[in-house]
Amino acid sequence: xASRTHKIDSAIRVVRFGGASDVPLxxxxxxxxxxxxxxxxxxxxxxxALGSTPRGAGxxxxxxxxxxxxxxxxxxxxxxxxxxxxxxxxxxxxxxxTEKVLLGPDLGQCCGGGATLFFEPMGRPAxxxxxxxxxxxxxxLVRVLDGTGIRVIxxxxxxxxxxxxxxxxxxxxxxxxxxxxxDMLPGGxxxxxxxxxxxxxxxxxxxxxxxxxxASVGLxxxxxxxxxxxxxxxDAGIPKEKIDAVMCPIGLPGVGGKKPAEIAIxxxxxxLQGKPESAG
Numbered sequence: 001x002a003s004r005t006h007k008i009d010s011a012i013r014v015v016r017f018g019g020a021s022d023v024p025l026x027x028x029x030x031x032x033x034x035x036x037x038x039x040x041x042x043x044x045x046x047x048x049a050l051g052s053t054p055r056g057a058g059x060x061x062x063x064x065x066x067x068x069x070x071x072x073x074x075x076x077x078x079x080x081x082x083x084x085x086x087x088x089x090x091x092x093x094x095x096x097x098t099e100k101v102l103l104g105p106d107l108g109q110c111c112g113g114g115a116t117l118f119f120e121p122m123g124r125p126a127x128x129x130x131x132x133x134x135x136x137x138x139x140x141l142v143r144v145l146d147g148t149g150i151r152v153i154x155x156x157x158x159x160x161x162x163x164x165x166x167x168x169x170x171x172x173x174x175x176x177x178x179x180x181x182x183d184m185l186p187g188g189x190x191x192x193x194x195x196x197x198x199x200x201x202x203x204x205x206x207x208x209x210x211x212x213x214x215a216s217v218g219l220x221x222x223x224x225x226x227x228x229x230x231x232x233x234x235d236a237g238i239p240k241e242k243i244d245a246v247m248c249p250i251g252l253p254g255v256g257g258k259k260p261a262e263i264a265i266x267x268x269x270x271x272l273q274g275k276p277e278s279a280g
Contacts (some may be wrong), residue, residue: 014174015160017142020167027070030062033121039064039171040186042085043120045126046072047098051113054078064123065089067207072117077101077232081117088121094195096120128153130185130214132178132204133194134161135275137220141168141192150271155181157200182207187214190271191239192250194220209233218250 027043034041041064049056054073061070061078063085072078080101085137088097097119127150131138134156142152146167155173156162162172175181178200185191193204193213201219208217219226226248233243251266252273 008135016162016166016172018168018170018172023067024069027060027062030069031122034062034064040089040124041122042088043122044072044081044085044119045118046115048116048117049113050115053113053115063089072115079113081119084117085119086263088119090184092124092188093121094124124186127151127271128186128189128191130155130181130191131194132156132181132192132201133196133220134158134172135194135196136260137194137263137267139163140260141267142167143267144261144264145271146170148268148272153185156195158196179203179207182211185214189214190216190218192220192267194250198225202232205229205246206233206236208239209238209246212242217246219246220246220250220263221248 016078021164024033030041031043036240041062044061044063045057046053046057048060054075054077055071059070059072061068061072061081063082065086072081084097084099099117099119100114101117102114121179129145129150130153131141132155134154138154139154144269145152146169150169152170152171154162154166155175157174157176157178159174161174166172173181182204191208193201193203193208195204201221205217205219208214219229221229226246229248230243234240247270250270251263252269255266255269257263
């Protein structure tokens, strides 16, 4: 199972991908593995090479947020291509992009040639869920969603919060500041907040509402908890229409009960209501 650790200032961030082993050396294998695991990636192809270039037309590599497989020749050309691919991933791009690069004037390389690169975003599911919290309900929900085609970005602050084995399509992010992860989420995804701490819940929820652009926002909790959160959000200047859009309690009305598995089933049912029939 692949794992990447990043230290940003004082924050620690560890990412694991379910169903994804060590990064495959062959780009063809990477395409299969990352597609099956629901990991967004970009296929980069040299479609034209003129003059002196590191690799000829047809060279390929696959780039995801924290790794790459294959090569288009290394050097500044490959470095800049990876940066472009990751920018497309961060923007949630769906359409392919073509770029023409002159190795000398644009990249400062001694090669006098040029290359045309074709970037194809892939692996982005029709439905994605950012799930904050790896407690009993979070774990039950991940189990229920396994096999539905919904990609889950699972976030928790506790190093031992996640199970050792993750289903395909699930990426587990251990982050000392879960609220800071909101800015890294793909636009248009669903969000559910159910951490072990009311303070963390509020910090995450307020970050979600300030950013906006999500398919739905859900908060686990009682009417008392939501009333308290609502007052704090109003006092913080969050627009009323954004607060009113929060689902609390979560789950499809009339489905389930108070047990973690029951809450998970009701929540999954609500998510699946808006899932396109062609997805997954």
